[in-house]
Amino acid sequence: MRAVQFNEYGPPSVLYVAEVEAPHAGPGRIRVAVRASGISPGETLIRSGAMRDMVPTALPYRTGFDAAGVVDEVGEGVTGVEIGDEVFGMADPAERGANAEYAVLAAWAPKPAAWTWEEAGGAAGGVETSTRVLDRLAVGAGQTLLVQGAAGGVGTIAVQMAVARGATVIGTASERNHGFLRSLGAEPATYGAGLAGRVRALAPGGVDAVFDCAGGALPDLVAIAGDPARVVTIAPDLTAASHGVHLSHGAPVDETGTALGVGADPLAVHGLPIAVALAREGRLRVPVAAAFPLAEAAAAHELSESRHARGKIVLVG
Structure with a gap:
């Protein structure tokens, strides 16, 4: 099958499509014939080498965390899904490889x-991340949340899921x-210098929590949150x-429910059925x-790194 991977850290041009052996669904897993899969800013940083200390990777590295497609293999112990079903979801963070034909x-x-x-191909990562962070911040009805970088792939989903919880x-x-x-x-606000004043005008009573999807402004965001x-x-x-x-990044959990990874949070996969109900x-x-x-794939990574994409970037075919 065809899969996107890289053999060395570097710019988007290190990505290429390789002919590799197709994976198979082990216990508790399913395999899908992929119709679309997502590109995430975090993975562009993995590819560049910027996160090699936080997220060590074995090379060659197959990219892709979230995907949507048609189920064609069901692993041992899996119930509630059958071959031919249309699903969306995420790969194991330790394995990735969703930017592929299977x-x-x-x-x-x-x-x-x-x-x-x-x-659907770009949904699962944003849904999981949004649920994980909103849960950690205990965002709920009657609260005011500031989302920094709200027009990006995660921010657009975080806004909607927070609104669904009853938050402003x-x-x-x-x-x-x-x-x-x-x-x-x-309620939109322009980022940059003077943000605290613009937020104060929109929320005179202050904000209860801040979800930072963009980076680069933590001192201001801490001051706004108090x-x-x-x-x-x-x-x-x-x-x-x-x-x-707290810098939140997801990881699989062991049998005790503890996240596997330095400073990692357990994946909030319970957000997927919530997203289905809301949809x-x-x-x-899911703005694309x-x-x-x-x-x-290299062009997709270049667009992601430009930070001008409104919504999710996906690969198809």
Whole structure:
């Protein structure tokens, strides 16, 4: 089968499509014929080598964490899903490899009929990350949440899932994306200098929590929240600890439920069925910034690194 991988750290050009042996569904896993799969900012950093100390990788490395497709293998012990079912989900973080013609999923849910394959292919990572962080911040009804970088692949989903919890959401983005954020249910604010004042005008009573999807502004975000414990970042900012801010990255768990990985949080896979329910109610969509064929994975990574993509970037075919 064809799969996207790299043999060395470097720029997007190190990515290539290789002919590799197809994986198979082991116990507790399913395999899908992939219709679409996601590109994440975190994985572009893995490819560049920027996260080699935090996320060590064996080379060659097959890329891709989330995917959607048609089930064609069901592993031992798996129930509730059959060959031919349409699903979306995520690979084991230790294995990845979803940017391929076939992928093994460790967690999945039925593909909502309202979502296209492109939307479903880019959904699982953002849903899991959003659920993980919103749970850690205990975001709920009556609270005010600030999402820094709200127009990106995770931010767009975080806004909608927080609104579904009954929270008031303020989202930062460039001015050209303000109307888009309003359509998702957020009050928009421009990021950059003076952010605290703009947030104060929108939320005179202050904010209860901050979800940082963008990075680069932790001192300001801590000041806005009033307490570093009320800020969680998913941006790979190695200064987070010095600001007292938790940097959340997901990992599989052992038999006791403990996350495997330094500083990692357990994957919030319980968010997948929540997302399905919201999608069926018309309350969760997955904005897709662009879709590229597998052979253009490098171009997809370049777009992700530009930080100008509104929504999720996916690979198809």
